[in-house]
Amino acid sequence: MSSNLDTLYRQVIMDHYKNPRNRGEFDGDTVTVNMNNPTCGDRIQIQMKVEDGEVTDAKFVGEGCSISLASASMMTQAIKGLKLNEAVEMSQIFSDMMLGKEYDDERFDLGDIEALQGVAKFPARIKCATLAWKAMEKGINDHQ
Numbered sequence: 428m429s430s431n432l433d434t435l436y437r438q439v440i441m442d443h444y445k446n447p448r449n450r451g452e453f454d455g456d457t458v459t460v461n462m463n464n465p466t467c468g469d470r471i472q473i474q475m476k477v478e479d480g481e482v483t484d485a486k487f488v489g490e491g492c493s494i495s496l497a498s499a500s501m502m503t504q505a506i507k508g509l510k511l512n513e514a515v516e517m518s519q520i521f522s523d524m525m526l527g528k529e530y531d532d533e534r535f536d537l538g539d540i541e542a543l544q545g546v547a548k549f550p551a552r553i554k555c556a557t558l559a560w561k562a563m564e565k566g567i568n569d570h571q
């Protein structure tokens with residue numbers, strides 16, 4: 428990765444960390460899941476509003492490092508409007524990206540999410556990046 432791209436990606440991650448999208452909690456009926464990162468103990472809560480098998484809105488709260496919270500911000504943006512199975516599919520593509528595997532970058536518009544691909548080089552941080560996604564997947568699986 429060129430250092431310019433690296434810098435750009437770092438800025439995108441810091442922007443989501445400092446100006447998180449969808450931080451907060453819903454009142455009322457939601458799919459809610461809490462999950463902690465066993466390696467550090469940080470916790471995150473993801474909430475999704477689901478109608479007719481589609482995620483209509485999503486929010487998160489939690490404590491964690493910049494990567495985990497930026498990833499939660501990106502994830503909650505990305506899944507709005509997706510069918511539940513599509514959200515899980517996107518999480519699997521993200522997991523491939525984090526494992527440094529070839530990933531399908533055409534199935535969805537990944538946008539800012541690709542800024543996290545450099546995390547794959549730091550195995551200790553992969554669980555930070557995937558925390559919100561795993562929570563989202565668990566919420567959907569429990570809901571179905």
Ligand code: FES
Pocket residue numbers: 464467468469491492493494495554555558
């Ligand atoms: Fe705890 Fe990253 S160090 S989530």
